[in-house]
Amino acid sequence: MIAIDWGTSSLRAYRLNGDGAICDLRRSTNGVLACAQSFDTALLEMIEGWDDALIVMSGMIGSRQGWQEVPYLECPAGLDDIAGAMTQLSAHMLTKRTIWIVPGLTTINARGHRDVMRGEETQIVGAISNLGNGNLLFCLPGTHSKHVEMREGRVESFQTAMTGEMFELLCKHSLLGRLMHLDAPHDSAAFLCGVDDALEPGDLLTHLFAVRANGLFGLLSASAQPSYLSGLLIGHELNDLPPTDRLHLIGSSALIAHYEEALDRRRIPFEAHDDVATARGIHVLAACRGLL
Amino acid sequence: MIAIDWGTSSLRAYRLNGDGAICDLRRSTNGVLACAQSFDTALLEMIEGWDDALIVMSGMIGSRQGWQEVPYLECPAGLDDIAGAMTQLSAHMLTKRTIWIVPGLTTINARGHRDVMRGEETQIVGAISNLGNGNLLFCLPGTHSKHVEMREGRVESFQTAMTGEMFELLCKHSLLGRLMHLDAPHDSAAFLCGVDDALEPGDLLTHLFAVRANGLFGLLSASAQPSYLSGLLIGHELNDLPPTDRLHLIGSSALIAHYEEALDRRRIPFEAHDDVATARGIHVLAACRGLL
Numbered sequence: 001m002i003a004i005d006w007g008t009s010s011l012r013a014y015r016l017n018g019d020g021a022i023c024d025l026r027r028s029t030n031g032v033l034a035c036a037q038s039f040d041t042a043l044l045e046m047i048e049g050w051d052d053a054l055i056v057m058s059g060m061i062g063s064r065q066g067w068q069e070v071p072y073l074e075c076p077a078g079l080d081d082i083a084g085a086m087t088q089l090s091a092h093m094l095t096k097r098t099i100w101i102v103p104g105l106t107t108i109n110a111r112g113h114r115d116v117m118r119g120e121e122t123q124i125v126g127a128i129s130n131l132g133n134g135n136l137l138f139c140l141p142g143t144h145s146k147h148v149e150m151r152e153g154r155v156e157s158f159q160t161a162m163t164g165e166m167f168e169l170l171c172k173h174s175l176l177g178r179l180m181h182l183d184a185p186h187d188s189a190a191f192l193c194g195v196d197d198a199l200e201p202g203d204l205l206t207h208l209f210a211v212r213a214n215g216l217f218g219l220l221s222a223s224a225q226p227s228y229l230s231g232l233l234i235g236h237e238l239n240d241l242p243p244t245d246r247l248h249l250i251g252s253s254a255l256i257a258h259y260e261e262a263l264d265r266r267r268i269p270f271e272a273h274d275d276v277a278t279a280r281g282i283h284v285l286a287a288c289r290g291l292l
Numbered sequence: 293m294i295a296i297d298w299g300t301s302s303l304r305a306y307r308l309n310g311d312g313a314i315c316d317l318r319r320s321t322n323g324v325l326a327c328a329q330s331f332d333t334a335l336l337e338m339i340e341g342w343d344d345a346l347i348v349m350s351g352m353i354g355s356r357q358g359w360q361e362v363p364y365l366e367c368p369a370g371l372d373d374i375a376g377a378m379t380q381l382s383a384h385m386l387t388k389r390t391i392w393i394v395p396g397l398t399t400i401n402a403r404g405h406r407d408v409m410r411g412e413e414t415q416i417v418g419a420i421s422n423l424g425n426g427n428l429l430f431c432l433p434g435t436h437s438k439h440v441e442m443r444e445g446r447v448e449s450f451q452t453a454m455t456g457e458m459f460e461l462l463c464k465h466s467l468l469g470r471l472m473h474l475d476a477p478h479d480s481a482a483f484l485c486g487v488d489d490a491l492e493p494g495d496l497l498t499h500l501f502a503v504r505a506n507g508l509f510g511l512l513s514a515s516a517q518p519s520y521l522s523g524l525l526i527g528h529e530l531n532d533l534p535p536t537d538r539l540h541l542i543g544s545s546a547l548i549a550h551y552e553e554a555l556d557r558r559r560i561p562f563e564a565h566d567d568v569a570t571a572r573g574i575h576v577l578a579a580c581r582g583l584l
Contacts, residue, residue: 111489114505114506115505116504116505160501161495161501162466162497163497165466166497175457201402202451203528205496205529206451206452206454208454209407210403210405213408213452214405233497237495237498240495240498
């Protein structure tokens with residue numbers, strides 16, 4: 001079968017054998033936003049030469065801006081629920097293929113607000129196929145980081161922190177970015193200083209201005225500023241984590257490395273999982289749905 | 293004399309009589325960023341026909357990106373200190389004029405970080421010329437909001453919240469802005485909902501995502517989203533205010549109106565001051581320096 005991870009700004013295709021092992025992998029920047037209405041063409045191009053009949057897709061491709069909207073599934077939701085809510089793509093030009101889309105999840109948080117995810121539920125299904133059905137806490141860093149509480153194999157609740165997007169916004173478009181060397185290498189000392197400072201009293205809105213004011217006084221160099229800012233934001237995100245004896249991290253190794261550094265500093269025990277949890281999750285969901 | 297309020301993105305000129313009353317007022321968008329190196333020309337154009345010999349300027353015009361850098365003055369700083377640190381512009385093309393620049397202030401906050409202001413110190417000098425030298429707490433909303441503690445006529449300490457800039461960033465450049473009607477009129481109910489939600493547990497990074505998720509579920513309309521976001525951000529800023537029996541607000545009436553709404557909701561007593569505090573402040577400083 002073919003597993004597709006189709007996000008806002010990236011597209012990944014995995015060719016899986018009968019056991020769910022990855023035989024081949026392709027990546028492109030044809031994310032949902034870049035493809036707009038030409039999803040058929042982008043997918044055909046991506047899987048050229050792979051003749052498998054079954055395709056299962058996960059991520060923003062199932063959103064309102066995607067190929068076909070698949071409603072968010074309400075939490076708590078387990079493997080059976082997610083597999084049961086998978087939806088077959090009704091109209092497409094890929095003859096001899098059956099295409100399914102995995103639903104996203106929604107929850108109402110403790111403050112009474114909606115929250116949503118698309119794609120992360122599949123990564124978690126992949127991760128728990130190795131970890132079992134205990135009570136687990138996940139962190140999936142990214143543009144919109146997700147903190148996910150699992151209870152006995154079901155996604156009980158989750159919340160989103162706009163950490164990655166905020167970093168991009170501040171570096172590219174704010175006054176803070178103007179003094180920065182944006183392409184400077186990671187500066188661990190500055191990063192950890194930011195992680196520590198996030199624990200100080202005060203709101204993020206006031207913490208942020210230290211980047212500029214310390215910069216003006218030469219207390220934070222232009223090349224240290226992006227790392228300090230990253231540490232400050234990740235530190236603020238981690239302030240919202242419930243207490244845990246083990247946090248399960250899922251994401252790309254480059255991003256995960258920064259979270260590992262921050263978690264070590266905070267003495268929060270963690271276990272990192274690789275990024276191909278999506279392919280495994282899609283295989284598990286396809287099997288559960290009886291498609292294999 | 294002529295009082296000039298020269299900020300990053302705006303320029304205001306006030307012609308004052310001997311008592312400091314405003315005889316004439318001009319505004320332009322020739323802020324420090326727009327003028328770059330042609331400050332002489334911009335100022336000449338602005339004061340055409342006003343033949344007063346004394347010009348005193350305040351704001352970002354004294355920053356590193358301005359006409360001539362005037363070092364930040366260390367807090368605590370009172371009227372005498374600020375007047376004493378005023379610096380005469382050494383080289384300019386405006387013959388028969390004497391031009392002075394008011395210094396900005398700097399402090400080290402409770403977390404050990406630098407903070408800076410330029411222009412707000414002049415507004416405060418203007419405001420306390422009416423209020424006297426008590427222990428006062430000021431809030432000057434804006435791109436970078438300032439909370440300023442005065443003790444016996446001196447600026448004791450202050451801190452900056454990036455409230456206004458964050459609102460702009462999120463509306464114009466973030467995923468949140470994509471679902472919004474950015475030109476919708478102010479929606480008080482949504483605004484106050486944001487002010488209340490800012491008191492809930494959790495970090496700003498997680499609170500923000502509710503704008504999108506509630507929007508996706510039709511719980512927050514596209515036209516209510518900017519007001520909700522504004523309330524959320526102003527609410528977070530107000531979370532950092534020390535307790536007070538009277539907050540003194542200084543700023544433009546449009547912006548102040550939102551803060552008044554939020555402060556009423558939080559039952560924080562306040563007193564609003566008009567926006568021409570800068571002209572009065574410059575007059576007071578010029579007199580204190582013996583220039584009048």
